Amino acid sequence: MLTKLEVSGFKNLIDLSIELGPFTCIAGENGTGKSNVFDAIQFLSLLADKSMMDAAQQVRGVHDERTGDPRDLFWDGYSQGSHRMRFAVEMIVPREVEDDFGRQAKPTTTFLRYELELGYQPPSGIEKIGRLTLLAENLRHINKGDARLHMNFPHSAKKFRDKVVQGRRSGIAFISTAIDQNGEPIISIHQDGGSRGQPKPAAASRAPATVVSTVTSSDDPTILAARREMQSWRRIALEPSALRSTDRYVGPRSLAPDGLHLPATLFRIAHRMYPDDPSRTYARVAGRLSDLAGIGVKTLEVVEDDVREMLTVRLYETSGLALPARSLSEGTLRFLALCVLLEDPEFQGLMCMEEPENGIHPANLPPMVDLVQRLAVDPTEEADEDNPLRQVLINTHSPGVVQLVDPDDLLFADTSAFRTTEGAIARGLRLRPLAGTWRAEKSNGNYVTKADILPYLTTPADAQLTLQWEAM
Secondary structure: OEEEEEEEOOEEEEOOOEOOEEEEEEOOOOOHHHHHHHHHHHHHHHHHOOHHHHHHHOOOOOOOOOOOOOHHEEEEOOOOOOEEEEEEEEEEEEOEEEOOOEEEEOOOOOOOEEEEEEEEEOOOOOOOEEEEEEEEEEEEOOOOHHHHHHOOOOHHHHHHHHHHHOOOOOOOOEEEEEEEOOOEEEEEEEEHHHHOOOOEEEOOOOOOOHHHHHHHOOOHHHHHHHHHHHHHHHOOOOOOOHHHOOOOOOOOOOOHHHHHEEEEHHHHHHHHOOOOHHHHHHHHHHHHHHHOOOEEEEEEEEEOOOOOOOOEEEEEEEOEEEEEEHHHHHHHHHHHHHHHHOOOOOOOEEEEOOOOOOOOOHHHHHHHHHHHHOOOOOOOOHHHHHOEEEEEEEEEHOOOHHHOOOOHHEEEEEEEEEEEOOOOOOEEEEEEEEEOOOHHHHOOOEOOOHHHHHHHOOOOOOOOOOOOOOOO
């Protein structure tokens, strides 16, 4: 669970610092850079799994996969001079993880702060594009006694915080950065045993990847847990063509970020929850799907085609009509996919979703907003299989969505001017909470009031809706 994100120098994110709860909605007009927050989270997740250049080339908004220029990621990447971007996250990691060899591992502590600084090295010789350089990387623990100061969202200390924040450590970091006599960064891994273990130093200047991404075994369980947590941060972009596809018996059985493997995922959940009667799970999903106006859902199922060895979702309307997934509307398919995720205890981590209202009729906004909120963990109860440690972050420009979201969960996006180190004036993303909410209490007055956002929530006075009929 990501509880705090700090970014500076990445796209138009300059000295951005935001606290996150189980569910957060970023609202604002298009063009402010709301999606860049998702890009930063996605970039960190990719850096925990891939080389720095591969991660840079897979972030939204850069050039194609093989020729992406890393300067695209820096807010002033094509100007003269050195370029740096800094990230820091505070996160609650899993209490138990599995390494790449199938061995179980338990971190020393589950509340961590990870810091990363990247630079840019221009191309030389026959190289045509530059590369990212690792300047600093640190991973430190947050003491259990200090957790309440870092988890400001409303939650139960006894049922939630004391359960998810476990373990202890004193003194030394798990990953630290020092500067050698030549001014070069040296990054060291410190064993979970603390001072009893010898650090493993390495020069960072030529490193192709972050230290976190290289830890694959249970020998360093806390770093591995941090890596697994970051790998679970995913950007969900449900595509109708993927949602309408069928699945082979031997294919994956987890929903992909684009919506692939919907039938196989629902099939797995149904047979795991009720092996003797999977129709009970299908009925639960159908019940939620029936909240949508304009569609009369009686039930649904995953049809098994033993001849072709294929799985297909089929919906039955109250009229008796049977509809395969390929016949359902885009909005219905997206809603169905989220209903399936809600039933899946294996789906954990952070889910970033852009404009979930897309393809949804205005009359169906309430059930859609309610659904994405229910996907997030309930911090007033213990996190377990019935209350998975899931986190949801959405962005929207829809006033309708804003009016349905709890004020505590809102951040309003706009841009503000700032002065660069060279003295120039630039504009960066600003995210502000609503006055009177938990984030506003520590915002030093940097919040919005209901009066500030009223123009955003109402139709402009000069906007007129007209219908023009042609003479018959």
